[in-house]
Amino acid sequence: MPQDTSIDVHHLTRVEGHGNIVVDVRSGIIETCEWQVPEAPRFFEAMVRGRHYAEVARITSRICGICSIGHTLASVKATEAALGIEVTPQTRKLRTLLKHAENFDSHVLHVYFLAAPDLLGAPSVFPLVEMHGEVVARALRLKRLAHEWGSLIGGRTTHPTTVLPGGFSMLPDVAELEAMRDRLAAALPDLKATVETVAGLAAGIPAFDRPTEYMALTSEHEYGLYDGHVQTILPNGDRAHYDVADYRSCTNEYVVPQSTAKYAKNRLDSYACGALARFNVNYDQLHPEAKRTAEALGLRPIATNPYLNTVAQVVEVVHSAHEALRLFDELIAMGIEDEGLVAPARFGTGASAVEVPRGILFHEYSYDDEGMCTSGNCIIPTGQNHANIQADLERLLPELLAADAAESEIELACEMLVRAYDPCISCSTHYLDIEFVR
Amino acid sequence: MRYLIGIGDYLGFDDSIGLRVAERAAEDVTERARTRGADLPRVIELGGNVIDLAHYLDPVTERVLIVDAAVMGVEPGAFAFFGVEDVESCKVEQTLGGHQADVLGVLELAREINGALPPLTFLGIQPHAVKPEAGLSSVLEARFDEYVAAALAFFERA
Numbered sequence: 121m122p123q124d125t126s127i128d129v130h131h132l133t134r135v136e137g138h139g140n141i142v143v144d145v146r147s148g149i150i151e152t153c154e155w156q157v158p159e160a161p162r163f164f165e166a167m168v169r170g171r172h173y174a175e176v177a178r179i180t181s182r183i184c185g186i187c188s189i190g191h192t193l194a195s196v197k198a199t200e201a202a203l204g205i206e207v208t209p210q211t212r213k214l215r216t217l218l219k220h221a222e223n224f225d226s227h228v229l230h231v232y233f234l235a236a237p238d239l240l241g242a243p244s245v246f247p248l249v250e251m252h253g254e255v256v257a258r259a260l261r262l263k264r265l266a267h268e269w270g271s272l273i274g275g276r277t278t279h280p281t282t283v284l285p286g287g288f289s290m291l292p293d294v295a296e297l298e299a300m301r302d303r304l305a306a307a308l309p310d311l312k313a314t315v316e317t318v319a320g321l322a323a324g325i326p327a328f329d330r331p332t333e334y335m336a337l338t339s340e341h342e343y344g345l346y347d348g349h350v351q352t353i354l355p356n357g358d359r360a361h362y363d364v365a366d367y368r369s370c371t372n373e374y375v376v377p378q379s380t381a382k383y384a385k386n387r388l389d390s391y392a393c394g395a396l397a398r399f400n401v402n403y404d405q406l407h408p409e410a411k412r413t414a415e416a417l418g419l420r421p422i423a424t425n426p427y428l429n430t431v432a433q434v435v436e437v438v439h440s441a442h443e444a445l446r447l448f449d450e451l452i453a454m455g456i457e458d459e460g461l462v463a464p465a466r467f468g469t470g471a472s473a474v475e476v477p478r479g480i481l482f483h484e485y486s487y488d489d490e491g492m493c494t495s496g497n498c499i500i501p502t503g504q505n506h507a508n509i510q511a512d513l514e515r516l517l518p519e520l521l522a523a524d525a526a527e528s529e530i531e532l533a534c535e536m537l538v539r540a541y542d543p544c545i546s547c548s549t550h551y552l553d554i555e556f557v558r
Numbered sequence: 559m560r561y562l563i564g565i566g567d568y569l570g571f572d573d574s575i576g577l578r579v580a581e582r583a584a585e586d587v588t589e590r591a592r593t594r595g596a597d598l599p600r601v602i603e604l605g606g607n608v609i610d611l612a613h614y615l616d617p618v619t620e621r622v623l624i625v626d627a628a629v630m631g632v633e634p635g636a637f638a639f640f641g642v643e644d645v646e647s648c649k650v651e652q653t654l655g656g657h658q659a660d661v662l663g664v665l666e667l668a669r670e671i672n673g674a675l676p677p678l679t680f681l682g683i684q685p686h687a688v689k690p691e692a693g694l695s696s697v698l699e700a701r702f703d704e705y706v707a708a709a710l711a712f713f714e715r716a
Contacts, residue, residue: 185605253671
């Protein structure tokens with residue numbers, strides 16, 4: 121057993137935003153084992169106060185560049201709940217289709233660009249282009265498909281423009297839906313190849329087991345993504361149900377010193393949300409092809425290895441593709457009606473839950489009689505996962521030490537663990553920083 | 559197809575300039591297309607999802623103009639057109655994700671995948687301040703119309 125180990129991963133790479141892993145072991149005694157979130161608060165909940173209900177989603181979609189569709193949908197749904205707006209079946213189908221585009225896009229990004237390099241021994245995707253060029257090209261093809269699929273319905277995928285309280289400002293026509301449907305159908309071989317690629321890498325996924333509580337949106341009608349109520353499952357199969365309006369009773373946020381983001385807990389000291397949690401809660405409602413994918417990848421509920429979240433994402437990509445084909449066909453058969461926005465029936469308080477790629481997302485707003493927002497609350501899935509990540513690290517580290525793992529192996533295992541959650545901590549800047557050479 | 563692509567973060571203060579220019583350019587392009595039926599670029603607001611830039615760099619693309627804040631060591635508010643070969647990146651981005659990536663790194667990825675890049679130019683705008691805040695500095699605001707005009711005029715010359 122190593123006597124002293126010191127790991128300080130400052131700004132973990134291949135996650136969205138900034139987080140640190142700090143481990144300090146002295147004479148075999150663990151003195152520090154921390155997942156630290158140093159991101160500054162961004163005060164979105166304050167920004168929406170005093171804004172008209174039509175503006176709120178435009179603001180909250182900026183919480184995230186990857187999950188901006190999810191934030192937009194959660195925002196408009198919470199606003200609709202507050203305003204007594206019941207959207208049409210067409211709106212619901214289009215939004216669900218949009219939700220599937222986001223999950224597809226984000227999961228492809230995570231699996232290929234963020235998680236796979238670890239399994240291939242590369243620091244990032246860039247060195248993989250030479251040895252695995254076709255695999256990287258395939259990832260970009262799939263990502264482009266999802267980007268354009270989302271843009272068709274949402275106006276654009278980053279900060280969508282067409283989703284409004286009560287409906288859509290602009291609708292795709294049937295010809296556009298047919299064309300996108302055909303493109304998605306043509307991409308199924310690329311999905312099959314994705315499953316084969318991940319199956320080939322699966323041996324590199326660390327074996328680790330820490331059962332926890334798993335939380336997801338659940339629906340009677342479909343694998344919970346857009347609508348439903350909250351459900352959690354314990355490793356023994358015991359389920360608990362919560363109304364969305366009651367979300368605070370199952371999230372129980374609290375503050376910890378090493379994180380600017382709050383922690384959350386429910387029936388246990390922490391819980392997990394995200395693809396693996398959705399898989400565990402909603403397995404029965406997966407598309408048959410997704411179930412076959414899970415079988416091929418050795419994933420069965422209730423899976424309690426957090427590293428398998430990436431594998432669950434692959435299962436969900438397959439599910440989203442086939443569910444989207446069904447939704448495209450239904451919308452094409454129905455035709456697209458030029459519906460106006462459904463108007464408010466009242467002004468009050470409302471909450472919503474939507475599954476974004478990283479887990480269940482809650483929004484809640486209150487509006488005055490003029491339709492101006494008086495308060496807002498957002499509980500982000502990565503924030504809900506921080507406590508579980510910390511608990512995982514506290515369980516993993518002693519196991520690695522007992523196995524006489526080298527410091528470099530411990531560091532990689534901890535990094536891969538955090539990455540498996542696909543955390544989305546914050547947005548960062550994108551400016552160019554250059555030097556003229558000619 | 560020709561693309562005018564704005565990159566940035568609306569909540570990054572002057573890091574939002576690329577998006578703002580693209581947004582205004584899109585309005586202008588729509589109006590010009592409506593009134594003159596001109597052959598105009600397609601305007602893309604990419605936001606922070608920089609890796610999606612790769613989707614617009616395939617061999618059938620005729621020309622790309624990327625508008626972004628660029629730390630060039632010049633006066634805040636100054637702007638310049640330059641090509642990929644004219645610069646080296648000073649950014650140390652070891653990752654490629656949805657939120658963060660060096661734009662030049664994404665271009666290199668696209669070049670390696672596709673074998674070549676389409677004709678591509680940057681319109682870089684020196685920021686006054688990049689910070690986690692909504693808004694734009696007065697320096698960049700004062701020259702905003704100039705940036706939009708320069709971006710659209712690029713396609714009239716190209």
